[in-house]
Amino acid sequence: MGVSPQAQQFAEFLASTNAKISTPDLDLAIVRDLADGHHKASTEPEGVTYAEVDAGGVPALWVIPEGAEPDKALLHFHFGGSVVASMHSDRKAAGHIAKAAGARSLVVDFRLAPEHPYPAQLDDAETAYRWLLSQGYEPRNIGSTGHSIGGTLAVMLPLRLLVKGEATPGAVVSISPWTDLTIRNPSVDANEDTDKMLSRATLELFRSAWLQDPGLDFADPKISLDKADLTGLPPTQVHYGEYETLADDGARLARRLADFKITTEVHPMPEGQHSFILGAGRVPEVDQAIQQMGHWLRTHLGH
Template structure:
């Protein structure tokens, strides 16, 4: 079987990216630009539009699927170890998640280190959350999702709110792509239940695609 056009294009993209990142002595601004370009290799979700907003002083990007539930929203946090990447890096991923969930997703462009050390990232997550509250969303209708370090923020946000004694029913989905398994771990701030998911068929026990509750 021959190589498809998509495989060929992706190989060329990887080669160009590797050539850029292989130059010695790259400064952080160039590295961030290269990381932001990774999203070009992913597909656009159909039926999803985008709108940039100021979420209480934090730059953010709405991913809005057609027919989205107007009363519910997700907060999405990008990857990059809190040093690289941006809301644009995870724009398409957040759009796919939002479309699957049938709700809007607010991709948060939290501040990056080393210019803004921890806890600036969690502070921005909380600010964006409170901005959603000011827009009329109820805590029970706000969930959080994240990729890599963004997954950590997705889990830390409801924990911070609970530590402050605030009621929250938001669920958190933290995704991490490891070297051998494209699994993602879902953690619920309400039940402490951990569910591992893959791209497999829907599980009859969990009701989620390819999910199972570990023993």
């Protein structure tokens, strides 16, 4: 059983985009424009409307499927290593997930590094969450979702709230998360040829832009979920592609969630790429994974 032709086309799309982005000496503004083009890999989800909002000072995009439950919301964080991508690059993929979950999704346009290093992205995530609460959503009815660094933020947010003794979102879906900021997992080098988006060099570039405080240890539990105390996290579903450099990051997070007795499910996608949800609506394997995400969120939100 090989992967679908659509999955192969998606990998080729990522490779061609990555080749453009990797042109030497490109201005960061141009790299960001190219990264926003990743939305072209997803189809426009039918029956979804959009509304730009100010979420307590953080720009965000409501993704609103027809017939969405009025009292439930997802809080979605985009990919891009904290350096590139935006609410626009994730709009369509977030729409497919929102449809599967039967809930609207707030796609957060968090600030980017290097202009805004850690913890600006997590601060914006928390601000957007508090804005949702101010709009009348109850914590247990909010799902925290995201991919790549967004998949990291989707877990970091409830961990930060737990430290403050506050109610967390009711469920998490973390896709292709970056959980080891020391970048020591074997899959980083083992999957260098199969991952069409990320490489060790890209991860190191993102890390230097994001974590600028010289006093910050890359193994600090605040930034490496690999080392974090996961006690008290809500039900958390983890997805990753077996072909991605961060495959071990996803697998290790899933194992640690189980060790901490968190309600969890893990879905490794055979030959799956990093941030595979960008293939939403076009790649059958991706659409199947999105149905699993939707089922998880429908099952666990509101309890």
